[in-house]
Structures are given as C-alpha cells and as structure tokens.
Amino acid sequence: MKDLFDCHNHSQFSFDGKRTTVGRSAEAALEKGLGGIVFTDHCDLFVPGECVDNGCTGQQDFDISSQQAEIDRVQELFGDSLRILKGIEIGMYESSRDKVRELLSDHSFDQIIASVHYLEDSDPYYGGFFLGKDWKQAYGSYLETIFTEATALKDFDVIGHYDYVARYAPYPQDCIRYRDFGDIFDSLFRYLIEEGKGFELNTKSGGHGRKTGVDRDLLLRYRELGGEIICLSSDSHIPDGIAEGFAEYAALLKSLGFRWTSHYEKRRLMQSPL
Numbered sequence: 068m069k070d071l072f073d074c075h076n077h078s079q080f081s082f083d084g085k086r087t088t089v090g091r092s093a094e095a096a097l098e099k100g101l102g103g104i105v106f107t108d109h110c111d112l113f114v115p116g117e118c119v120d121n122g123c124t125g126q127q128d129f130d131i132s133s134q135q136a137e138i139d140r141v142q143e144l145f146g147d148s149l150r151i152l153k154g155i156e157i158g159m160y161e162s163s164r165d166k167v168r169e170l171l172s173d174h175s176f177d178q179i180i181a182s183v184h185y186l187e188d189s190d191p192y193y194g195g196f197f198l199g200k201d202w203k204q205a206y207g208s209y210l211e212t213i214f215t216e217a218t219a220l221k222d223f224d225v226i227g228h229y230d231y232v233a234r235y236a237p238y239p240q241d242c243i244r245y246r247d248f249g250d251i252f253d254s255l256f257r258y259l260i261e262e263g264k265g266f267e268l269n270t271k272s273g274g275h276g277r278k279t280g281v282d283r284d285l286l287l288r289y290r291e292l293g294g295e296i297i298c299l300s301s302d303s304h305i306p307d308g309i310a311e312g313f314a315e316y317a318a319l320l321k322s323l324g325f326r327w328t329s330h331y332e333k334r335r336l337m338q339s340p341l
Contacts, residue, residue, distance in 0.1 A: 069100055071101055072105060072152075073101055073309055074300045075156065075180060075267060075298070075301065077108055078106050080134040081304070084304050086304060089138055090144075093149060103149060106134065106152070106154055108134055109127055109156050111184055115188045152177040156180045157181055158182060158184050160216070168222065177331055179225070180224070180267065181216070181225070182227035191231070206236075207248060207251065210251045213229060230279045234271065234276030235276050256289050256294055260294050265336075271302055286319075295327060298329050298330060299313055
C-alpha cells in the first residue's frame, strides 16, 4: 500500500480525537505501509442545540496553528519515510457559511474535506433528526443538504462521508444506494467532476455507529459520468483505525475500472495508481 494515502484522520486536535496523537497515528500509517496520511481535524462553526444539551459546546473548532506546527514537527522526525499532510474537515451548515469562508481564507491547508454533520438543527448521532421521517426522507434530506451546501461553499477539495447519516439511522437500510437517489447523486457527481473535486470512499473506522455498505452501482455511475477522483479515507480517531479496509476497497475500485486513488497537497490534486 506504499502508494496509498489515508485522506481523512483525526488527532488530539479534534474534540473527539483524544485517544490518539499526530505522532501515534503517523507511526501507525508507516507501520501499515502507507505513502502518507492527511490529518483533517473537525471544525464545525455551528453546533445545534440538541448537541449542546448533550454536553457539546456551541462550536467545535480546533487550534489550526498548533495542529500545523505539530504536523511540521512530526514530519521532520519521519523524514522521507511518510508524507504527513495538513488538512481540515469543515462542517457545512447554512447559518455558518460566512464564518467558514472567512476561516478557510485565513489559513492554508493541503486538503479541505467538506462534510455535513448537522442539519435541521439536529445531529443524526442523537437520533432526533429521524423522528417523523422514513428512511428515504431522512437519507434524501441529508444528500440534498450536502449538494446545497457544497455548491454554496465551493472552496473545498473533497466531499466527506456522503453516508454519515446512515451510521446512526434506526432503519434496516444501512446502505445509501444510487437506485434510490439517482437524481441527487447525478447532480452532486456532475458538480464534483466539473469542478475537479474529489469524492470520498469512507471506510468508516471512526469507532462510532454501524458500518454502512458500499453500493457498487453508485461508484460505477460516478465513473460512468467521468469521475476519477476517489479518496480512500478511514475516518480514524484511533491509531488502529488507520487504513482500515483499504486493501479490500482498493481492490473493489480496481475491479470497477478506477485507475487511481487521490489526495491533495497544497490544494493540488495528486493521484497514485491502484
């Protein structure tokens, strides 16, 4: 796996990443034979009242300067044996759009992942979002929010975990399938392809929620439309989660006709052969 990069990882700088550090996760990436690792710590500038009521603060950001200084320090220790990159997972939410744009313009990153964690003043993690909705309404609302916020934000490199909502859903449908949401996926894919942005294949080793399935037809449709920018991401919050499932998912991508995996360095697309 020496050519693979794990594009989505959390460290001690994330509010939920206290079980690891940049150094420990980088060591795990090296031990697993990766070419590099991207630290994309959480930054949500709006947190809904439901989360605050459950003990979360009203904002979940991190000290970007300290994170980047620590990455520089650890990179110096590892030398040429591993690429350690500076990223952020920015939370998209309508009311925080201006704050997000300002923050991203004030800092430099290798890679920006844009994700949706909160919608309708709720967090799927706590379950309130699902009340009064069937599975199709809940998943459809989440996908539509991703598309709306991504096209409004524009300044990002990769769309993160399109199926985050299914991790915590009370429905038996644990896989968000293309056949059920083809129109919104086509709109999202066309936007990403036209703008040269990446689509994340998240192997979900975050330690929370259930494992969600991967729809082959969804990946095939992305490729059919011309999509080639796939980022393999473990979403790790612990060292053991680094690169979880990568051999399996890389083999799947290759079997579907993908030639590359992707990551970004200084916001520039980098691709490695599968």
